[in-house]
Amino acid sequence: MLRLDGVSKFFGGLPALQDVSLSVPAGHLTALIGPNGAGKSTLINCMTGVFPPSSGSIRFLDQEISGLPAHRVTRLGIHRTFQNLRLFPRLSVLDNVLTGLTCEGGESMLMAMLRLPYLRHRERRLRLKALEAMDRFGLADKAQWPAGVLAYGDKKRVELARAIVGSPKLLLLDEPVAGLNAEETAAVGDQLKNLRRAGHTILLVEHDMDLVMSIADLVVVLDSGRCIATGTAGEVRRNPLVLEAYLGRMEATA
């Protein structure tokens, strides 16, 4: 579904990504792991058009998307969450989730100003969709709260709901459980499993090894801007390169 070929990114002269190639198959949950500074966030930002890669190609559903601006990438069906929450604290939870439907378009500024009747129907439909997504993440009773007053775990869930509500073709999750406690992490893990079972294609960037190992179909390991291993959770776990670069260090400090 998503294919990266020889993607590199330089900041100044510094290489953040070097010749990364990977593919995200449809209907699977692919995890992208790697130690801090491995280039995971850079890779995500290249995929989603926050900035263009220096070289290489990114193809999504057989369309070249490297270099497209972020909103175009989103409209093609790649929706994302952010590592550091990027909610709109002054908007209500419902409105936050509704912003996830901006990509649907079909509404011009002039039409909105005149409040044409068909827009009201559309708005009702969108609202139902948003409520459904909020229901799925247990947020329905907080619909009218300003998002800024929510607890951290709830904020994370609002971001997930906002990314899901537009029925993305590919869901890109940047550390969805960072900062959550074990119980909340397990809950998010279950939700991700459900999403995958419902046929969503997910690319998960995560530090939490237990979570990744328990739910990922495919694991891609990044280290110092290079892709050093790809395989199932079991294969990656046994890969000596990975053990050395990552898991070894983890076990030593754990």
Added chain:
Amino acid sequence: MTGRQNILYFITLHRTGLFVTLMAAGLIIFPYIEDNPYTLGLTNLIAINAIVVLGLNLFIGFAGQISLGHAAFFGLGAYGSGIATVTFGLAPWPAMFLVALLVGLIALLVGIPVLRLSGHYLAMATLGLNYVVHTILLQWDEVTGGPSGFAGIPSLSIGDLTFDDPVSRHYLLWGFAMACLLLCLNLVRSGVGRGLAALAGDETAAASLGVDTRAAKVKIFVLSAVLASLAGSLFAHCYQYVSPDTFGIFASTDFVIMVVIGGMGSIWGSVFGAAFLTLIPEWVEFFDTYKDFVHGGILVLVLMFLPQGLITGLTDMIRVRLALWRRDHAAA
């Protein structure tokens, strides 16, 4: 549900419509209560300012940008209408809309390059635009009349009804202001409006939600320029005389202060901000002498203590308190 709950539910569901209806009703009967021409002159000025501030608030509060040059569009609208009607002999109404279209076009041409900037740079660029327009109005004597201003602009009229007294102008100006208010309310409560609110909150997040941030900024800039131009035309036709100093950079900063008092992104606040700053010199005499100091002082104080603006800041505070109270009581 009991009857009382039903009524409350109805009110929350239709509160915007109710507010608009109430305000419209109040404005319709206002001239019957208050027919002092001086007072009406003031409230009419509020209506004109409110139209500019509504547009500017969309740009500042929703698109999250800054403009210190909206008096330029206001001035272009006013002078445009004056020149089109007096020099070229056009009828006032078509002139007004033609001028608005032209000003929109100018805003588009200016906006595309200028809106690549942000923050201080954007503030300086728009300030520069205002300076250029002001200088042209001041120096191009043969077209604009130069420092002595441009006089003899005809009043607007519909059929036999000429808007040449304060009461008829009250209905004309507030009619326009209410129409603009409605359009803006519709806009911010739509999906497009949510996209704009996202843009004001966090540009990166907005882009990743599918908002074409560059296009949205330009569109809102053009829209706000068109509203300012309409307000300028109305100003010209009502005062029948315009002079360059009405459209200097201090007028621009006053508009920004009105936005700040009303609160970023608050449509109702825009009207309040316009009213507050227009009326305050009338209440306190010393304001007139030290106007610029007082305006600057208000701006600094509001931004220090309520960076979202006075009205928005206060309502935000109430909303947060309410939500926290509900959360704690739900937990208990």
